[in-house]
Amino acid sequence: MLIERVETYIVEQQLENPFYFSQWEYDSRQVCLVKVIAKGGTYGWGEGYGPAGIVSAGIDFLAPLVIGQDPLHVETLWQKMYRRSFDYARGGVLLASLSALDIALWDLRGKIIGQPVSILLGGRRRDKVKVYATGLYFTKDMNFPADLAAEANMYVGQGFKAIKMKVGLGLKEDYQAIKAVREAIGPDIELMVDSNHAYSRGEARALACKIEPLGITFFEEPLSPNDYQGYRELRHASEIPIAAGECEYLCSGFRILLENQCVDIAQPDICAAGGLTETKKIAALANAFGVNLIPHCWGTGIAFAAALHLTSTLDSVPGRMREPEPILEMDRTENPLRDRLTEPLFQAVDGLVDVPTSAGLGVEVNPQLLKEFSAVTK
Numbered sequence: 001m002l003i004e005r006v007e008t009y010i011v012e013q014q015l016e017n018p019f020y021f022s023q024w025e026y027d028s029r030q031v032c033l034v035k036v037i038a039k040g041g042t043y044g045w046g047e048g049y050g051p052a053g054i055v056s057a058g059i060d061f062l063a064p065l066v067i068g069q070d071p072l073h074v075e076t077l078w079q080k081m082y083r084r085s086f087d088y089a090r091g092g093v094l095l096a097s098l099s100a101l102d103i104a105l106w107d108l109r110g111k112i113i114g115q116p117v118s119i120l121l122g123g124r125r126r127d128k129v130k131v132y133a134t135g136l137y138f139t140k141d142m143n144f145p146a147d148l149a150a151e152a153n154m155y156v157g158q159g160f161k162a163i164k165m166k167v168g169l170g171l172k173e174d175y176q177a178i179k180a181v182r183e184a185i186g187p188d189i190e191l192m193v194d195s196n197h198a199y200s201r202g203e204a205r206a207l208a209c210k211i212e213p214l215g216i217t218f219f220e221e222p223l224s225p226n227d228y229q230g231y232r233e234l235r236h237a238s239e240i241p242i243a244a245g246e247c248e249y250l251c252s253g254f255r256i257l258l259e260n261q262c263v264d265i266a267q268p269d270i271c272a273a274g275g276l277t278e279t280k281k282i283a284a285l286a287n288a289f290g291v292n293l294i295p296h297c298w299g300t301g302i303a304f305a306a307a308l309h310l311t312s313t314l315d316s317v318p319g320r321m322r323e324p325e326p327i328l329e330m331d332r333t334e335n336p337l338r339d340r341l342t343e344p345l346f347q348a349v350d351g352l353v354d355v356p357t358s359a360g361l362g363v364e365v366n367p368q369l370l371k372e373f374s375a376v377t378k
């Protein structure tokens with residue numbers, strides 16, 4: 001069953017309530033999906049993380065390498081795409097295009113073999129994955145920080161046991177917000193903070209020191225992803241575990257982060273770092289350095305399903321009988337693409353999400369909504 005064609009879709013929806021974080025404002029959600037179709041009509045879905053038009057152009061560049069090939073040879077096809085892109089993309093958005101195709105190939109392979117991706121990855125260690133709610137962004141007319149505290153309480157009411165909030169507005173505002181949220185949710189809910197590389201070394205150290213008594217599970221992207229030395233210093237100066245990796249690509253990128261002892265938690269995005277094929281290897285590499293993986297995830301149900309399957313298989317280091325469960329990011333911000341375009345609608349019950357058990361990723365795209373949401377269809 002050879003691959004016959006590759007279709008890309010740029011889907012976009014305007015947001016009813018634009019929100020911002022330390023770097024920019026979102027007023028719409030846009031993503032590039034890819035459908036890899038084999039002769040006979042069996043197909044797989046994939047998704048890239050990054051500017052949709054550029055991801056789509058990258059897929060146009062790579063697609064001829066997989067058309068006419070056997071989709072069961074997923075890793076061989078990955079190598080082929082990697083070799084062809086290596087001179088231009090040791091990192092960056094062309095790898096999101098490769099990742100999208102790779103995820104689609106895993107979905108397609110699962111459907112052909114009749115097994116869920118988690119089984120193809122080596123087998124599930126758990127049938128439900130613990131998730132944390134990502135939200136607590138900022139809006140222009142918000143009542144700060146009371147609205148953040150109320151939103152955090154809403155997630156607790158929905159059964160989440162862990163919540164991640166945005167920081168990076170400035171040290172004073174950040175402390176005010178984190179304190180308000182911690183007081184609202186009480187001491188038993190895990191709380192993480194993410195500055196999206198907003199801070200200098202001195203600022204990040206000052207904030208980490210100030211919020212240590214508030215019980216923070218991890219501090220995500222405190223510094224620029226280029227500042228490996230700064231990460232190393234902060235990690236050794238702070239009691240709070242340091243997390244990063246959503247701007248890293250491939251095992252080779254994570255090797256630098258890990259060798260420099262930059263992080264306690266590695267956060268590759270499967271839709272950017274090299275797909276399921278490479279992220280499985282990044283997990284193995286991180287484990288060899290004694291570092292656990294918490295995938296970054298920001299997309300439709302396709303991205304979430306891929307992350308669910310991978311997280312269901314993850315080992316933790318050093319490991320013990322009552323070991324902590326790996327925890328996956330579950331974006332709760334407004335996103336009609338995630339909530340309406342793909343099925344099933346993944347939902348957390350008591351902070352856990354079922355891993356799909358049908359063949360492939362176990363996620364489908366609604367064809368009517370695909371048409372409705374498509375900015376460009378090829």
Ligand code: MG
Pocket residue numbers: 194196220221246
């Ligand atoms: Mg982040």
